[in-house]
Amino acid sequence: MPKIKLADSTVQTIREICKKYDNKEGELINVLHNVQEKLGYLPAEVQEVIALELNMSVAKVYGVVTFYSFFTMIPQGEYPISICMGTACYVRGAEQVLNEFKRQLKVEVGQTTPDGRFSLSCLRCVGACGLAPVVMVGDKVFGRVAPQQVKDIIAEYHEGCPHEAKSA
Amino acid sequence: MEIINLTIDNKPVVVKKGTTVLEAATSIGIHIPTLCYMKLEDLNIENRPGGCRVCVVEVKGRRNLAPACCTEATEGMEVNTHSIRAINARRTVMELILSDHPADCLVCPKSGNCDLQNMAHRMGIREIHYKGEQSSYRKDTSPAIIRDIDKCIMCRRCEMMCNEVQTVGVLSAINRGFNSVVAPAFEMNLDHSVCTYCGQCVAVCPTGALTEVDETGAVIRALSDPSKTVIVQTAPAVRAALGEEFGMEAGTLVTGKLVAALRRLGFDYVFDTDFAADLTIMEEGAELLNRLTRHLQGDPNVKLPILTSCCPAWVKFFEHQFPDLKDVPSTARSPQQMFGSIAKSYFAQQLGVRREDLVVVSIMPCVAKKYERGRDEFSVNNNPDVDYAITTRELAALIKISNIEFRALPNEEFDKPLGESTGAGVIFGTTGGVIEAAVRTAYEVYTGKELPRIDFHELRGMEGLRHATIDFNGLPLNIGIAHGLGNARRLLEDVRSGKSRFHAIEIMSCPGGCIGGGGQPYHHGNSEILVKRQQAIYREDSNKTIRKSHENPYIKKLYAEFLGAPLSEKSHHLLHTEYFDRTK
Known part of the structure; x- marks a missing residue:
């Protein structure tokens, strides 16, 4: 090593x-x-x-x-994206959302994009099951995410100056 | 003491409060199958993670099945260990474990000694109904231990030994779910870790996930090479355990048959590590007296207590964990290495053989000896003092391969000169033995008087930490004994903080000392076997006519003809060593 x-x-x-x-x-x-x-x-x-x-x-x-999946040994992207794979999120389509992130960012779970901007990980239940499926970018929580919204979420951070990026 | 009444399989049983269902069942002869559970009663070592679920039983009135190893017996409890529900659950658990286990039993080094194989046999598993993913890990080979983690069943016995008993902390469960496995930090190789190669993980592993490096093939090749003179030394603890591999009762002494077997295997000379143990006492004893005398004369630079240095795992342990104390242990090499060094100098000269043409094989109860023989400082011009070190188990395999009917062998004697030993050399095989041997010699050298008694019962036993004070003609000599590296750590911390009141400390890495070594026949969790081996060692000692190292005639001859005196320049060169800071 x-x-x-x-x-x-x-x-x-x-x-x-x-x-x-x-x-x-x-x-x-x-x-x-x-x-x-x-x-x-x-x-x-x-x-x-x-x-x-x-x-x-x-x-x-x-x-x-x-x-614990929360801990990582790989440097995180500037904007770490986490998709909740808890039971509630999973049954409401979290996997399709995850696949869409993978497709758009061209990275696998646990990886960071080459430009160091985004990293992708899975979580187990963030305690917001009412909002399932849940995606977190940094500290910000996105609820009831559909695969179609993935593009917009990424775009929001791609501009370089995301509004409210660090606050929920 | 509160008493609990319960029934197990309709048999009434009365136990103390706090007893588990498993223990209660065992007490009336009902043996509930277990896999991860292991208890070494005489050593206070227990592994009870409740992980495998093989020991589940049905308890009347309880909704789910109960793991017997982790369920406390309660008043009026009605336990059924073989209800159809319990049997089915147990079989399902076994089949699930087996579904992720390589089915290479025919060629597995653990075959015939595998707890998992035995359990599958006992439960009559004939089919595995679950087909799923199979783990696939890199095999990790070190100088002494091989990790084949595809065979790990997560019983976590090795982890318990490595962390709780030995406090070495190399092995830990890592990852989660199906991917969980026991491994060193960052999945590094063992030889990059602080592993001491004590082999206690190997001793308790129920499967072939942890085994020793097999050197039997190399030994067979050396024996069949006509250009080589091949000699062998056997450690004290081997004679008290080898018989078990041939179905003999634990604690049977097989010294004579062992010699006969080695001769039939084709070794040119059959020698005894006990001879080198006597030599160790001469050197280590002289060092103890030297330090003690200087201490009594008020020399502030003298390091006390002196610590024994025969155990290679212990040496590696303090090199990693207490490098600041590396000038405290005795500089005497271990008996294995003293033997190799004398064999390839003194004995090779006597034979008129070049050291390159002399092959030294060790039979050891230990896997760390494989690592020790490979240490750079124990070779001359890249020729090691000891060429191969095989375990008691490997020797048994060699004997079986060579069609030798061990039980039918006659008793034979070791060859001279390196086969002659005293009772003091024999007791090196058990915890407390080295220091008792040292006391027998140091007392007589120090006081100039004959010992009033030879047996020091106050130094014997199985408790992890022991101490005694021996009267050296008015000087009370404080002696400490530790076996198991966790116990050693406690004594070492006192030495580090200056609180230790001992003059001499004996340390052995393995619980029980070498009789419980990582290379011994598997005890399968039965610590009574170790107690019997210990008794056998003391029996061998009392059967000897000469029981003090300094009275060994061949040791006297060795000093007269070759070494001069203990701690002479030649002794220093051939019989002593230095230690290294391995934190760098």
């Missing part, structure tokens, strides 16, 4: 997050959430620092990162 060298400031950031949770092993998931929020993804080197800080094995950290 090719090694990346983390900047000292990045290591410092990770350490501070761990410290915020008293370096407790039981807070691993919270730590991972916080770190991913700051760095966008959780590469191996970052997991190694977290393991050291929480005094647990890297294998265990990696086990948790790979268990």
